Amino acid sequence: MADHVIALDQGTTSTRAIVFDAEGRIVASAAREHAQIFPRAGWVEHDADEIWQNAAGVLEAALAEAGLVAADIAALGITNQRETAVVWDRRTGRPVHNAIVWQDTRTQVLLDRLGGEGGDRDRFADETGLPLATYFSASKVTWILDHVEGARDAAEAGDLLFGTIDSWLVWKLTGGARHITDVTNASRTLLMDLASLAWSERMTETFRIPAAMLPEIVSSSAVLGEITEVDALRGVAIAGILGDQQAATFGQAAFDAGESKNTYGTGNFLLVGTGERIVRSQHGLLTTVAYRIGDEPAHYAVEGSIAVTGSLVQWLRDNLGLISEASEVQTLAETVPDNGGAYFVPAFSGLFAPYWRPDARGALVGLTRYVTRAHIARAALEATAFQTLDVITAVEADTGKPLEELRVDGGMTRNGLLMQFQADVLQIPVVRPEIVETTALGAAYAAGLATGVWTSFEELRGHWREGERWEPQMDAEERDRRVRMWQKAVRRSFDWVDTDARILMGTAD
Ligand code: ADP
Numbered sequence: 054m055a056d057h058v059i060a061l062d063q064g065t066t067s068t069r070a071i072v073f074d075a076e077g078r079i080v081a082s083a084a085r086e087h088a089q090i091f092p093r094a095g096w097v098e099h100d101a102d103e104i105w106q107n108a109a110g111v112l113e114a115a116l117a118e119a120g121l122v123a124a125d126i127a128a129l130g131i132t133n134q135r136e137t138a139v140v141w142d143r144r145t146g147r148p149v150h151n152a153i154v155w156q157d158t159r160t161q162v163l164l165d166r167l168g169g170e171g172g173d174r175d176r177f178a179d180e181t182g183l184p185l186a187t188y189f190s191a192s193k194v195t196w197i198l199d200h201v202e203g204a205r206d207a208a209e210a211g212d213l214l215f216g217t218i219d220s221w222l223v224w225k226l227t228g229g230a231r232h233i234t235d236v237t238n239a240s241r242t243l244l245m246d247l248a249s250l251a252w253s254e255r256m257t258e259t260f261r262i263p264a265a266m267l268p269e270i271v272s273s274s275a276v277l278g279e280i281t282e283v284d285a286l287r288g289v290a291i292a293g294i295l296g297d298q299q300a301a302t303f304g305q306a307a308f309d310a311g312e313s314k315n316t317y318g319t320g321n322f323l324l325v326g327t328g329e330r331i332v333r334s335q336h337g338l339l340t341t342v343a344y345r346i347g348d349e350p351a352h353y354a355v356e357g358s359i360a361v362t363g364s365l366v367q368w369l370r371d372n373l374g375l376i377s378e379a380s381e382v383q384t385l386a387e388t389v390p391d392n393g394g395a396y397f398v399p400a401f402s403g404l405f406a407p408y409w410r411p412d413a414r415g416a417l418v419g420l421t422r423y424v425t426r427a428h429i430a431r432a433a434l435e436a437t438a439f440q441t442l443d444v445i446t447a448v449e450a451d452t453g454k455p456l457e458e459l460r461v462d463g464g465m466t467r468n469g470l471l472m473q474f475q476a477d478v479l480q481i482p483v484v485r486p487e488i489v490e491t492t493a494l495g496a497a498y499a500a501g502l503a504t505g506v507w508t509s510f511e512e513l514r515g516h517w518r519e520g521e522r523w524e525p526q527m528d529a530e531e532r533d534r535r536v537r538m539w540q541k542a543v544r545r546s547f548d549w550v551d552t553d554a555r556i557l558m559g560t561a562d
Contacts, residue, residue, distance in 0.1 A: 055127040058501045059115065059286070060493035061108055063133040063218050064297060065154065065319040066367070068107040070115035071493040072126075075506055077516040079490065080121075083114035090151060095158040095402070098151035101139045104218065105225045113285045123286050128276075129226075130293030130500030132300035132492050133218040135241045138193035140204065140266070141221070143214050146229065149201050152218070153193035156320075156360060156402045160192035161411050162555075167259060174409065177256065178333070182240065182247045182340030184409055187402070188358070190217060191243040191260040198261070211265040217242070219294045220268045223278060226291060231278040234268040235294035236351055240342040245270065247331055247340060250351060273299070273344045274499040293499025297492050298322040298356065299343055304495030305460050305486065306514045308344075308352070313448075313456070315441060316492070317465035319367075320405075321359040323444050325452070328352060336447035337407030346502065355451060357406040357444030361399040362437040363465045368401075369433055375426050383470050386431040393428035394419040396542035397436045404546065407447035414554070416546040419538070437465065438475040439539040445479060458482040462491040469523075477527035478536060487520040 057080065062069040069084040085107040090098040116126070136155035141148045153159070164185045168174050174184045183189055194215050198205045207213045216224065220234040239245040239252075244262065246253040252267050271277055271294070278291045295303055298316060302324045305314040310328035315321060326343055329350050333340060343354040366382050369375040376382050398404075400413035417429070441459075449455055458481050466472060466485050476483045488494055501507045 055125060056506060057119070057121060057125050058128055058130060058497040058506055059112065059126050059289075060130045060132065060497040060500070061112060061222065062297070062490075062493040062496065063104060063108060063131070063222060064492070065134045068104060068111055069493060070111040071490060071497070072115050072119040072121065073494065073497045077488070077494060077497070077513070079488065081115050081119035083111040083118060085111055097154040097157045099137065099154055101141070101148040101152045101221055104152070105222065108222055108225075109283050112283050116285050123289050126286065126289050127506045128290045128292035128500035128504040129280060129286065130295075130496030130498070131219050131222055131291065132295050132297050132496035133222065133238070135217060135238060135296040135298065136188060136190050137218050138190040138197070138215065139218065139221040140194060140197045140213055140215050142207070143212055143229065146225070149204055149213065150197045153196065155188055157193065158187045158402050158411070160187045160196050163192050163195060177243065177259070180246050180253055181243050181256065182331070183243050184339075185243070186405075186409065187411065188360070188405065189241055189243040191256065191262065194262050194266075195260045208263045208266050213266055214268070215262070215266040216268050219296070223291060223294070226280050226282055227278045228281045230281070232268045233271045233277060235271055235273045235296075236342045236345045237273055237296040237299040238294065239270045241296060247342065247353070250342070250345070272347055274346045274503045276503055290504060291500075292503035293496050293501075295344060295496055295499050298324055299341070299354070300493075300495030300499070301462055301491045302326070302354065302495065303344055303498055304488075304491030304493070305462065306510070306517045307460065308510045311454075314460045314462060314491070317362055317437065317461060317463035319362070319364045321362040321437060321441055321444075323357040323441065323448065324354045325448055326352060326354050332451070334447070334451050336450045337409055338444075338447055338451060339406070344499070355448065357447060359440045359444060360402040360405045362440065363463070364401075365397070365399040365433050365436060366465070369430065375430065379464075380467070382430050382434060383468050385427050386434055386470055389425070389427040389431060392432045392435055393424045394421060395424045395428045395432040396539055397429065397432040398542050398546040399433070399436050400546045403550070404543070406444050408443075408543070410547055412548055412550045413546040414549040416542060418542050418545050434468065434471045435474060437471060438478050439536070441475060442478050442536065456481060458484055461485050462489050472523045473526070476523040476525045478532060480525045480529070480532065482525070483523045484519060485521045487518040489520070
């Protein structure tokens with residue numbers, strides 16, 4: 054009987070498939086990492102074909118591990134790294150360039166130009182909910198059209214398609230039958246009008262992106278297509294799509310206005326629902342679509358996006374060789390009682406929320422001969438907690454309401470030292486649910502709601518169970534002192550990228 058749902062979670066570092074049963078429990082899963090391609094300082098790419106191969110592979114592997122067949126699966130839900138842009142040829146199905154990843158900063162100069170004389174990065178925020186930043190998809194597409202030979206002509210002729218990763222995967226899964234993207238992903242492109250939920254002509258003209266390339270914008274939860282290209286799942290409906298952070302919010306059953314979650318992955322993303330209202334932040338948060346069920350009105354959220362949190366741990370592992378796997382960062386940090394005076398501001402892609410400073414770059418400050426690798430490991434973990442504090446301060450300033458506790462999920466929440474420090478700097482409890490795979494669960498929920506596996510939000514809320522809780526313990530004065538040191542460190546990271554730095558990085562034009 055078709056009472057299971059399979060979720061495909063295409064993240065920045067890996068692609069996972071998870072089979073859930075009707076109670077929302079994990080039955081089986083499979084995962085594969087893909088290559089991170091760094092052609093130059095500030096550039097980050099993925100091979101979209103590799104991502105598709107991994108996706109097909111993990112779907113088959115998870116289904117096999119569950120001992121199930123296509124007839125047992127009611128639907129597939131997709132969730133994905135957002136903003137990352139793929140442009141491919143509709144005739145050959147081949148990408149014309151590597152996918153340009155959300156962290157990539159190569160298009161800063163173009164965005165500076167679009168900001169006009171006054172450098173107004175909020176010029177289009179009224180319509181899109183977003184500042185002009187390299188983070189979002191639009192400028193990445195413009196870059197591909199401007200730099201790949203023949204791409205612009207082919208796009209004008211209707212031969213090239215653009216999509217975020219959800220769009221690319223659906224197109225591949227359906228053998229090119231469906232070129233769609235859900236409203237949550239579309240709300241991250243800088244091309245969608247938040248109120249009408251349609252592509253904005255003003256924005257596509259601003260970025261010189263031919264309308265013929267754009268996918269159709271669809272609901273997050275609806276029957277959207279049928280899998281034809283993965284044999285083991287042939288005929289299964291694709292019935293849910295949510296960007297990864299919206300999916301995590303959905304998976305935490307935070308459906309209503311005022312409900313929130315914070316995900317600790319490659320970066321950190323805090324979302325607070327605002328119901329059917331579009332709320333404009335005065336404090337550096339984005340406005341985004343949270344979900345749309347069938348033909349119902351869309352629900353919105355404000356979001357605090359932090360570019361670098363877990364990826365700083367990867368950087369300690371891959372670039373410094375300080376640790377050999379991510380979990381060792383905790384063991385190393387635990388060998389010292391504090392950060393020894395070191396503060397690490399990981400502004401590798403500039404600083405996102407709440408600062409939006411593209412001119413910032415990473416800074417490790419407060420160094421003395423006393424500081425060891427263990428202090429640096431600790432400072433790296435603390436950076437995640439401090440950046441989260443900055444975002445929550447912005448949320449509280451916007452909403453006028455203090456947060457009572459923080460619901461968390463994501464890979465970094467396995468780190469107990471970090472979670473305790475987070476509770477300490479926020480001075481509120483931090484709570485993790487039993488199922489930490491909330492991103493995949495959210496995509497499964499969207500697909501299961503559209504196909505009758507689940508029938509109401511109430512039913513899904515009933516699945517949520519508390520797994521672990523951290524209570525604040527740090528002395529208030531000590532906490533305040535450390536926060537002041539962090540704020541000083543943040544200021545040290547500003548104003549780094551100027552013409553000299555751009556020339557050194559090879560991104561002067
Ligand atoms: P994503 O979905 O963005 O790919 P995940 O939720 O899988 O990310 O989280 C992976 C991130 O968490 C990686 O950046 C990794 O460095 C970090 N991470 C994993 N385990 C730990 C740990 N024990 N302590 C700190 N960071 C960790």
